[in-house]
Amino acid sequence: MKELNYDILIIGGGFGGATTAWHLANKGLKILLIDSKPWNRIGDKPCGDAVSKEHFDNLGMPYPEGEQLEQKIEGIKIYSPDNETSWKVEGEGFEINAPAYTQRLLKEAQNRGVEVLDLTTAMKPIFEDGYVKGAVLFDRRSxxxxxxxTKLVIEATGYSMSFRSKLPKELPITEELDEKDSDIAYREVGFTKDDIEDAGYLKIFINQKASPGGYWWYFPKGKNKVNVGLGIQGGMGYPSIYTFYQKFLNDYAPDLEKEKLIVKGGALVPTRRPLPTLAWNGIIVVGDSxxxxxxxxxxxxxxxxxxxxxxxxSALNAFETGDFSxxxxxxxNLCYIERxxxxxxxxxxxxxxxxxxxxxxxxxGMKRRVIREEDLLETSLKGDFQLSVVNKAMRVISALGKPSLLFKLKTVAEYMKKIKEIYNEYPSSPEDLNKWKARVNDTLLNFDQAIK
Ligand SMILES: Cc1cc2nc3c(=O)[nH]c(=O)nc-3n(C[C@H](O)[C@H](O)[C@H](O)COP(=O)(O)OP(=O)(O)OC[C@H]3O[C@@H](n4cnc5c(N)ncnc54)[C@H](O)[C@@H]3O)c2cc1C
Structure with a gap:
């Protein structure tokens, strides 16, 4: 078998892998990025393709432009299950052409020295003396x-988790996904019969019958093109996602021209806290994985x-010290948890x-504005659901009489604060990880009991 040496191997060229390569390029390291897909399909995965502008700003990344940008987004409209209430939450973002943007990042990384091999799959890790020391690859072209x-592998294999899942199970980096902590999602992209009104707004429809544990979306990609789909909670024994799609499509996207579809497909999204550690000896995991x-x-x-x-x-720091433990x-972890x-x-x-x-x-809750749009925005931006918000909600609810909802809201706010505090006390080294994990797991168990 042919043997090659690199400083870093990045497995997967989706958003996670391409961003990593983009930030690592031109820093004097010998880097190889591989992806199983052919070049022109890298970045092409089932997705709603909506990304908030703040991420590009915060990370100093280029905005999508030209063919990479399909629609500038001004905000989101959220519809209640009975469609009687809609909330408008302002916030800039982009509806992107994901393959075009991802391939742009990869090309820029390539121009700055990163080697990229498409049609190449990591089959299994090389694991020696407690360290990941590389991978066995299969190159489909040859x-x-x-x-x-390698000195370091960066795994960015998306929801397949196809590399870290082959490491010894006792490593905390291999933690598996409970299906209930995932959404199964499906979308189609196609043209609309008429021009879309208010194309700068993403639409989200909440309805537990049409998308249990998830929601439907209608994301314009220009005046007459739309990305429409839904997510439902995994592990619940619901009928297939496609059954829901066919049954309710007309309610949420009656203007989609079914005969003129551009792309369709589904995938899984993890909907939980991050892996207890993104790093272990010789490896870092990013993105969905x-x-x-x-x-x-x-x-x-x-x-x-x-x-x-x-x-x-973190990789650049490790190369300065020569320590990849x-x-x-x-x-x-510290960087990711803080951000x-x-x-x-x-x-x-x-x-x-x-x-x-x-x-x-x-x-x-939506009609009576138990929580208001601003509070929802605050919650989704910061993960804080302030007790002051609950106190205001308490006055509304107690006046109208929904004590159980009131009690639960208060409990949720308290636990959200508590778990954030635990994350702010994330251990400063691996030795204390198990103790910290036990605190997180206890809190989750107690929370589930409390809101039963
Ligand atoms: C239907 C749906 C709608 C969504 N909507 C949105 C949305 O609107 N906005 C948003 O921000 N997010 C959305 N998401 C989530 C988003 O798509 C993912 O979180 C994101 O794309 C993850 O990026 P990633 O780089 O981690 O993984 P991926 O984009 O999945 O990339 C992983 C790459 O790794 C490659 N790979 C895997 N295993 C190997 C291997 N062994 N060897 C070589 N290559 C390998 C794959 O070919 C792939 O290119 C949605 C998800 C779904 C399913």
Whole structure:
């Protein structure tokens, strides 16, 4: 078998992997990025393709432009299950052409020295002396196996988790996904019969019958093109996602021209707190494989970018010291938790609460503005659901008489605060990880009991 040596191997060229490569390029390191897909399909995966502008700003990444940008977004409209209430939440973003943008990042990284091999799959890790030391690859163009030896592997394999899942199970980096902490999602992209009104606004429809534990979306990609789809909670034994799609499509996208579809397909999104550690000896995990998507709305492109940024920063530090142990790469966790992970943990609790609400309760809450749009925005931006908001809600609810909802809201706010505090006390080195994990797991168990 042919043997090659690199400083870093990045497995997967989606948003997570491409961002990591983009930040690592031109820093004097020998880097190889591989993806199983052919070049022109890298970045092409089932997705709603909506990304908030703040992620690009915060990470110093280029905005999508030209063919990479399909629609500038001004905000989101959220509709109640009975369609009687709609909330408008302002916030700039982009409806992107994901393959075009991802390939742009990869090309820029390539121009600055990163080698990119398409049609190449990581088959298994090389794991020696407690360290990941590379991977065995299969190159479909030459039909041959390659052994790539590295100082660091960055796994960005998306929801397939196809590399870290082959590492010894006792490593905390292999933690598996409970299906209930995922959404199964499906979307189609096609043309509309008429011009879309208000194309600058994404539409989200909440309805527990049409999308249990998730929501329907209608995301304009220009005046007469739309990305329409839905997510439902995984692990619940619901009928197939496609059954829901066919049954309710007309309610949410009656203007979609079914005969003129551009693309269709489904995939899974993790909707939980991040992996307990993104780093171990010789390896960092980013993106969906590290469970970085937002637990409430399932958006994962922005946070895949954040994790890629943190991975790159931590990798550069490790190359300065020549130490690739979990301890040395631990900064990835601290960086990611500060920027997004703590908020994710708190939003996981909010998601668990929302999934238990009935359509009636959601109609009621939205109509009476038990929580207001601004509070919802605050919650989704920061993962804080302030007790002051609950106190205001308490006055409304107690006047109208819904004591059980009131009690639950208060509990949710308290637990969201608590879990954020636990994340702010994330251990500074791997030794204390198990103790910290036990605190997180206890809090999740107690929360589920409390909102039963
Ligand atoms: C239907 C749906 C709608 C969504 N809508 C949105 C949205 O509107 N906005 C948003 O921000 N997020 C959305 N998400 C989530 C978002 O798509 C993901 O969070 C994000 O794309 C994850 O990026 P990633 O780089 O981690 O993984 P991916 O984009 O999945 O990339 C992984 C790459 O790794 C490659 N790969 C895997 N295994 C190997 C291997 N062994 N060897 C070589 N290559 C390998 C794959 O070919 C792939 O290119 C949605 C998800 C779904 C399913």
């Amino acid at each position: 039909n041959q196996q390659l052994e790539v030896r 590290a469970y970085t998507a937002n637990p409430v709305h399932g958006g994962g492109k922005g946070s895949a970018m954040i994790s890629g940024f943190c991975a790159a920063k 979990a301890n040395s790469l631990w900064g990835t 997004y992970g703590a908020k994710q943990a708190s939003l996981e609790l909010f998601r668990r609460f929302l999934q238990k609400l009935s359509d009636d309760e959601i109609n009621y």
